[in-house]
Amino acid sequence: MKLELTVLGLCAVGLSLNSRLAAQVRPDLAAPTAMSVSQQEKLEQVASASLFGQFRSNMSDFLWLKVDKYLHRGVDMRGLTKEEREHDSAQRVQNGTAEAGNREHTDETTVVPTARTDWRGVLGDVERDIKPFANMGSHTHRDPREALPLFRLMTWSNPKFIQGYTTGAVMMARQKQSKQQALAFLAEGLRNNPDSVEIEATFAFLLMKGEARRWDEAVDHAERGLAALQKRDLRTLSDDERGAWQDCIRWRVLAYRNLGRSQQAIQAAQEGLRQFPDDATCTKLLKDMGQYKKAL
DSSP states (O other): OHHHHHHHHHHHHHHHHHHHHHHHHHHHHOOOSSOOHHHHHHHHHOHHHHHHHHHHHHHHHHHHHHHHHHHTTTOOEEEOOHHHHHHTOSOOOOBSSOOTTSOOOOSEEESSOOTTTOTTTHHHHHHHHHSOOOOTTSBOOOOGGGGHHHHHHHHHHOTTOHHHHHHHHHHHHTSGGGHHHHHHHHHHHHHHOTTOHHHHHHHHHHHHSTTOOOHHHHHHHHHHHHHHHTTSOGGGOOHHHHHHHHHHHHHHHHHHHHTTOHHHHHHHHHHHHHHOTTOHHHHHHHHHTTOHHHHO
C-alpha cells in the first residue's frame, strides 16, 4: 500500500512537471499519423520530445495497467505464448458477460497459472494463496466508477492515448447521469486526435446507445471515421483500428436504417461487405431488405 501511494505521488509530481513543460514540448510532439522519413528523423533529434514523449507514454501505460488490475480485482494477466495457443495448455481469460466499456480478452491467461495447468504442485498452491488470484475462464469486472479518475489522469499525461478516451468514455456512459460527460470526454479526445477512427466509432456508438438515438450525428461521426482511413495505408492499421473501421461501417448502416434512408443503408451495407465479407450487421440488413443476393 505504501509503495502504491509513493508511486502515485511520483505520478502527481510528474504530471505537474509535465503540465509546466507542455507548452514547450507539445509542438515537437505534434507528429501526424503517418510521418515522412524526414519528419521521423527530426522528431528523433529533438531531445525534449524524446524525453517527455517517453514520459507521457510510460505514465499513461502505467495508469492503464492500474485500471486493468483494479477491474480484475488485482489479478495480473499476460498474453498466451505460441505453444500455449497451439496446445491449449493454459486457461484462457474470458468475460462471463458482455460488459460495455471493458476491453475484450484475446489470447490472454493469468500470470499465476490455474491449478489445472500448473505443473508446480504445492508451490503453485502456495502462490495462488498468497497472491491475488481467480480463475478468469469466466469472470465479471468490478464497478469501474472508482477507476474513472485514472482515465482522466492518463489522458492528461498523454493526450494521444486514444484507448484512454474510448474506454473511459464508454465506462462513463454506463451511468446515465454521466452520458454528456462521456461525450465531452470524447470531444476532447477528437481535438487532440482529429484523425482517430477509434474515437469516431465510439462517438457514433454512444450517440446511438440507450435513450440518445441521435442518428444524424452518429452517421456524421461514422462517416468521418471512414474518411480518416482514406489518409492511411490500411495495411498498417492496428487491431483496434481495424475493429473501429468495421464498427464505423456497422453504425453507419444502422443509423441510416433508423433514419428511414433505406437506399443509403443498402449502399453502405454493400460497401461494408466488400471490406468485411462476413459482417453480420451488413448481411442481416441486406437480407431483411431482400438485397443480399444482389450484393453478392
